[in-house]
Every structure is written in C-alpha cells, then in structure tokens.
Amino acid sequence: MSAHSHVGTRPPAVVPRWTRKRQGRRTWWKTAVGLVLTAVMLFPVYWMINVSFTRDQDMRKSPPDLFPTHGTLHGYRLVLDQQLPYLGTSRAIGLGTVAVTVVLAAPAGFALAKLRPYAGGVVGFLMLAAQMIPGIIMAMGFYAIYLTLGFLQSVPGLIVADSTLAVPFAVLIFTAFMAGIPGELLQAARTDGAGTIRTFWSIVLPMSRNAIVTVSLFAFLWSWSDFVFASTLDGGGAHEPITLGIYHYIGNNNQEWNAIMATAVVASIPAALILVLAQRYVAAGVAAGAVKD
Amino acid sequence: MNTTAQMPDASAAPGGDGPAKPRRDPAGTGRGTPRRPRSPQWAAWGFLAPVVAYLGLFYAYPLYRNIDLSLRDYTVRSFVQGGAPFTGLGNYRTVFRDPTFAPALEHTVVFTAVSLLFQYAAGLALAVFFSQHFRLSTTLRALFLVPWLLPLIVSASTWSWMLNSDSGIVNSTLGWAGIGPVNWLTSPSWSLASVIIANIWIGIPFNLVLLHSGLQAIPATLYEAAALDGANAWQRFWKVTFPLLRPVSAVTLLLGLVYTLKVFDIIWIMTKGGPSDSSTTFATWSYRLGFGTLLPQFGPGAAVGNILVVIALAFGLVYIRAQRKQMSS
Incomplete structure (x- = not known):
C-alpha cells in the first residue's frame, strides 16, 4: 500500500449510503457552499491578478475597484x-x-x-x-x-x-x-x-x-x-x-x-x-x- | 551509459566485445567465492553512497560550520580571513541576555501555536466537508491547494498589499462595515496578527490534504452503524471521526509544528520582524543578526539558529515516533 494509490481515483469512502439515495436533491447546496468557500480561499489570488491589471492612478482609490474595469497591461x-x-x-x-x-x-x-x-x-x-x-x-x-x-x-x-x-x-x-x-x-x-x-x-x-x-x-x-x-x-x-x-x-x-x-x-x-x-x-x-x- | 558489465551468460557467447567482466567467473570456478560473487551489501551501498556523501557534505558540514560560528567571536574580518577566537558559549549568553530574546521566544510560540490551531481547525472542517460526495468536490478541493503551491514571496507580497493601511482591500472592507482603519503591518500591536493570518492561509491546504486522506481510511460502515444507533451528524463527528482521526491528526500537527517553527520568508517579506521587533521570531531574528544589517553578527545569529534547530529536532523526533506508531497500528 504505497501512498500514491491513496489519491485521486478512489471514490470517497465516507459517503454514507443514506445520503447517496437523495444525492440529486440534497447536494446542490453543498456545491454552492463549496464554491463560496473556494472563492473566499482564493480571493487573495484573485486580488493579485486584479491589482496586476490596475492602472497606477486607480491604485490608491478608495474603495478599490473590485474588477479591473480600466485594465492596463502596463505591469506586464x-x-x-x-x-x-x-x-x-x-x-x-x-x-x-x-x-x-x-x-x-x-x-x-x-x-x-x-x-x-x-x-x-x-x-x-x-x-x-x-x-x-x-x-x-x-x-x-x-x-x-x-x-x-x-x-x-x-x-x-x-x-x-x-x-x-x-x-x-x-x-x-x-x-x-x-x-x-x-x-x-x-x-x-x-x-x-x-x-x-x-x-x-x-x-x-x-x-x-x-x-x-x-x-x-x-x-x-x-x-x-x-x-x-x-x-x-x-x-x-x-x-x-x-x-x-x-x-x-x-x-x-x-x-x-x-x-x-x-x-x-x-x-x-x-x-x-x-x-x-x-x-x-x-x-x-x-x-x-x-x-x- | 549502460555500464552494466554484469550479464554473465552472455559471456558464454564467443567474441563478446563487452568490457572484461571482473569477478564474474561463470560456473563458480573462483577462489572460494560463493555463487553470488558480488556481495549484495556492496551493491546496496554503491547505490546509497552518493546520497550519504551528499548528506555529509551539504547537511552535516553546513550544520557543523553553523555550530562553529556560534562558538567563536566572529567579526566580518575574521569571517573572511579565519582565526576568530574561540569563546565557548559566549554567543549563547549574549543571545539569552539580549532584550530581543524574550519577545522573540514569545512571538515564536504565539505564531506557531495560533497558526497551528487555526490551520488544523479549518483544515479539518474543510476535509470533512469535501469528503462528502457532491458535484465539483474534487475540483474545488484541488483548487484549495493553490495557496500552498504559490511561491511564498508571491503570497507574502499579495498579503502585504491587501493589508496595506491606506489602500488595502482589507481595510476598505472593514471601513465599509464601520470599523476604523487598522495599521496591520505598521502597528506593533497588529503586525504579529497579520503574519499569522497570512501563514494560516498558506497552511490550510497542507492540513486539508493530510486530514482528507486520513478521513478516507475510516470505514463507511462505522458511520452507518453510528447512524443506525441514532447518532446525528454532530455526534458522528465527535464520537467516530475525531477519535479515529487522532493518529493522523497527531502527525499533521507535529509536522505542521516543525514547518511553522521554520517560517521565515512570510514574516521577513511582510514586516521584516518589525515594527520594533513586534513580529520577530527566532527564524527572522537569526536572519537579521546574520544578514539583515550592515554589520553582521554571525556568532549570535548562528547561536539563535542552533537554538531553533534543537527545538525543531526535538519536536521532529516526537513526530517520527508518532508516525512510527501510526504505521505499526
């Protein structure tokens, strides 16, 4: 039992059977929660990308732009x-x-x-x-x-x-x-x-x-x-x-x-x-x- | 490239143009050598020798130099030319008496303990959540690895800008909620919290992956039995998951501890240990003594570093023991 066999292909063993039955109806909100959690976790990465496209004059704007609406490639x-x-x-x-x-x-x-x-x-x-x-x-x-x-x-x-x-x-x-x-x-x-x-x-x-x-x-x-x-x-x-x-x-x-x-x-x-x-x-x-x- | 001069039976063919095959006398005519002439030990150590030499040259010797540095009174001049006088434990005494020692120790403990606690709690919650079966669960879990894969300088500089007092997104969000601007990186009361937050963010993926693979090893039948007995989800977690995850938790926490003690990049890049030592840990202090100023103090720097090595190795040994126990159980 080498470590690499643990990962990836194996189906999750923790899924209790009773949830599986109702999966279709029950899991969409879990996907939604998962998406929100991932978005929160990856926000700094998004922010790095956003700032990389921000113009110099918008850099110190308050509040900062959440999207690079006036994007620039100057940084790149x-x-x-x-x-x-x-x-x-x-x-x-x-x-x-x-x-x-x-x-x-x-x-x-x-x-x-x-x-x-x-x-x-x-x-x-x-x-x-x-x-x-x-x-x-x-x-x-x-x-x-x-x-x-x-x-x-x-x-x-x-x-x-x-x-x-x-x-x-x-x-x-x-x-x-x-x-x-x-x-x-x-x-x-x-x-x-x-x-x-x-x-x-x-x-x-x-x-x-x-x-x-x-x-x-x-x-x-x-x-x-x-x-x-x-x-x-x-x-x-x-x-x-x-x-x-x-x-x-x-x-x-x-x-x-x-x-x-x-x-x-x-x-x-x-x-x-x-x-x-x-x-x-x-x-x-x-x-x-x-x-x- | 293929220097395997070891195909004995091929040599039975006449005119074998291969190199002379030393010691491989077919049919065992040799002077009392057994049937397998090349001792297995010889081959085994042949394969192992490069790495052992490497360990000696590039681990043991730098460590030895570090100990030597800490036991002598080095100046920049004697560092280059040699001949620094031996001072025994003088550098260690200097370090212990230094006004930075107590704060650095305290910050190291707080940084490590708080980081571990939150990384572990968040990692465990996420692991339990993502071990459920729902659409995209595998993909999203993979995305959680991102913070761990990014170069630390990238994460640290991104957090620096997010926590910027005037233009950072964190303060502008807090301001929107009616909370006044916090000088995250420039106020002594917040700098340690700031680097801890960034470090937790970086450490969550590691905890998530390890705990998730630990969860996979818990048989589903146990949950079914617990559910039949009327245990709700909360009880199932505390009575089944958590106790059965204990060995994996121990390994995760101990390894996390050893890794967190060494954290240097994030703190140095975000605050340089400042302002006025408010986020200095042993790792950044050691670096600052040795490299951070125009007048390096290699001796004390190495002494601080060696204290850190001793602490890390002590917990490292506990980790190795816990891991052995887990493997044998």
Whole structure:
C-alpha cells in the first residue's frame, strides 16, 4: 500500500449510503457552499491578478475597484522589460535542482527499498530529520562555506543549496514507491542474468515514472520558490532568481504595485501549470511526504 | 551509459566485445567465492553512497560550520580571513541576555501555536466537508491547494498589499462595515496578527490534504452503524471521526509544528520582524543578526539558529515516533 494509490481515483469512502439515495436533491447546496468557500480561499489570488491589471492612478482609490474595469497591461510590459532574465535564471536553477535531486535520490531510494543496505534504517531516519532543519540555518552554514570557496552569487552554488530542500523528501518518495515494486520482478530479472545496475536502469527506473514526476515537480517548485537561499547566497549576483526580482521590487519602496503583482502572477505560472497538469502527483506528494516513512 | 558489465551468460557467447567482466567467473570456478560473487551489501551501498556523501557534505558540514560560528567571536574580518577566537558559549549568553530574546521566544510560540490551531481547525472542517460526495468536490478541493503551491514571496507580497493601511482591500472592507482603519503591518500591536493570518492561509491546504486522506481510511460502515444507533451528524463527528482521526491528526500537527517553527520568508517579506521587533521570531531574528544589517553578527545569529534547530529536532523526533506508531497500528 504505497501512498500514491491513496489519491485521486478512489471514490470517497465516507459517503454514507443514506445520503447517496437523495444525492440529486440534497447536494446542490453543498456545491454552492463549496464554491463560496473556494472563492473566499482564493480571493487573495484573485486580488493579485486584479491589482496586476490596475492602472497606477486607480491604485490608491478608495474603495478599490473590485474588477479591473480600466485594465492596463502596463505591469506586464514592465515584467517583459525587466524580469525576463530573472525568470530565465529561475528556470535554469529549477531544472538543475531537478537533475541533481533525481540523480541522487533515485538510486538511494532503490537501495533503501530493495537492497537492504547495512544501516539503511539510519539513513532513512537521517532523511526525515534533515527535513526538519530550518532553511535559515542551512543558509548560514552554506554562506560561511561558499564565502571561503568563492561560490557566492553563482548559479551552480544555488542549485546545490536548493537541492537540499528536495533531496531528503525525494529519497523518501522513491523509497516508498519502489518498495511497491514486486520482488518477483527483480528476482526474474536477476535470473535472466541482469545485474543490480541493469535491474535498476531497465526495470526499476522505468516503473518509477510516477515517482520521478512527483519528485521533479516538487524539486522544481521548491527551488523556483526559494527565497532564503537566494537572498543569502545569491543576493547581488549577476544571475538572480525571480524571487529576488520581486523582492527588489518591493524593497525599493516601489509604488508600482501593478508591476509587482504582475511579476507575482508570472512567478505563479509554474504552480498553476503543475496544479492543472499534475494535480494527483501533488496530492500524492503531500500525503507521501508526511504519512510514509 | 549502460555500464552494466554484469550479464554473465552472455559471456558464454564467443567474441563478446563487452568490457572484461571482473569477478564474474561463470560456473563458480573462483577462489572460494560463493555463487553470488558480488556481495549484495556492496551493491546496496554503491547505490546509497552518493546520497550519504551528499548528506555529509551539504547537511552535516553546513550544520557543523553553523555550530562553529556560534562558538567563536566572529567579526566580518575574521569571517573572511579565519582565526576568530574561540569563546565557548559566549554567543549563547549574549543571545539569552539580549532584550530581543524574550519577545522573540514569545512571538515564536504565539505564531506557531495560533497558526497551528487555526490551520488544523479549518483544515479539518474543510476535509470533512469535501469528503462528502457532491458535484465539483474534487475540483474545488484541488483548487484549495493553490495557496500552498504559490511561491511564498508571491503570497507574502499579495498579503502585504491587501493589508496595506491606506489602500488595502482589507481595510476598505472593514471601513465599509464601520470599523476604523487598522495599521496591520505598521502597528506593533497588529503586525504579529497579520503574519499569522497570512501563514494560516498558506497552511490550510497542507492540513486539508493530510486530514482528507486520513478521513478516507475510516470505514463507511462505522458511520452507518453510528447512524443506525441514532447518532446525528454532530455526534458522528465527535464520537467516530475525531477519535479515529487522532493518529493522523497527531502527525499533521507535529509536522505542521516543525514547518511553522521554520517560517521565515512570510514574516521577513511582510514586516521584516518589525515594527520594533513586534513580529520577530527566532527564524527572522537569526536572519537579521546574520544578514539583515550592515554589520553582521554571525556568532549570535548562528547561536539563535542552533537554538531553533534543537527545538525543531526535538519536536521532529516526537513526530517520527508518532508516525512510527501510526504505521505499526
């Protein structure tokens, strides 16, 4: 029973039978309540979008316009003018983090799930504990090390630091997933003469596609969203990620909130894409990260 | 790429052009090696070694550097050039005596406790609501994940603007209801509440997802039995759902606790811990000492950070125990 099977496809088990009978009549108001709750919850997101289209002269209007009736693309033009390099850097850092994370974590997950390494339990425990360390402490340690090595303000340095956000989680996901691969399959491969590496590469890895997708999504999202490492290790560098782009906007006491919010909207695109395209992986990741060991 | 030099029986074919296959002597002619020559431990640790090396280099070593920082008297100069004198627990004493210590501790506790309470309560209510079967329930539940997926800087800056004293939508809504403008981010009595509100908003999805998957595991027959016994919805929740959800609740709350202790981005972006330390927690204080000023105090900053690590790991261990218990039950 691996975590990913929990999510998505299974019908809700909590529906008592007596409600099902009267469902047609009884549930429309629940849908209505659900819509209202969702609207309340997502209001800040709507507001971000609304403000991103608001003209400068309407920005301080009281009460504020609830809809961008006099919408402007001024904010988005500024994003195109000023923020594209930041976005590019963030994408590069995200992809780099994904690569580092998968390459390190997939073999480790395989070992922990299937090869019964000596002291494997301790390693698994360390992975859990590693996730508890506050990012700010890691940042300070990295800062001291990078300063000595001259790695500050470098993209590879930031990739390595960002990967610490994802690697322990990724190992846990891979372990949980690969534990679900039937042992007979690996045994059969061995009987056919495949060695461990071959088994891993040709059988386990292709079967772990879902885990790879989940891990990649989270690794990308976390490094894309990272602010702590970016501001401590990369501040003032030639290639800064988008989180710093937004932060500079705010920090400069910029009053062009349409531009700030437009940048925020653009910076949210990966999250939105992930939600639309891969929602079940996201929920699986949340559940697996917390409930599996 | 495919360096699997391990297909023993293929080597029976003559002229196998593969690389020499070390130690794989077919038919077990080897010097006393058993039938499976490559020890499984060897392979297992081969796969595990990169990540263990990685843990050592990028977790243990930064943590070690952090402890070292906290035990020496670093100046900017000695930070770069080395040779800072060892001062033992001096930095910790400085931190304990600092007038910021008590407020930071209090704010950390309040921030964490209030955030957890509301995130959990809201997450549980929503989980129960969305586990009912109605049109769009799955889609709407998915939309609830949005706040959790957004980069924190996006959420934090959006909330900053919504809570703006003069032009924010929150104050204009309150004004419409006849409540005077609140200086959410600029008044010392409201800044902590403001960052807590934003943090609750961000944390609800996480609680919702975990508690929802916990609810799925409760068998429907229990509800049917309770209903047959005449229990109403309220009683069914308190007598069936809530007790059976306890293990999942414990895991959710403990994990939430560890994550909330670390929260830094939201507070720093919204208030920088101010005004006058009114929303400073250990996490933001540590950052401010180390990076927030022109004259960094790395030693005390690292000391505050290490106190935070100890607290987080202590609760982390409780979490791991609770989780083990849940898995074995």
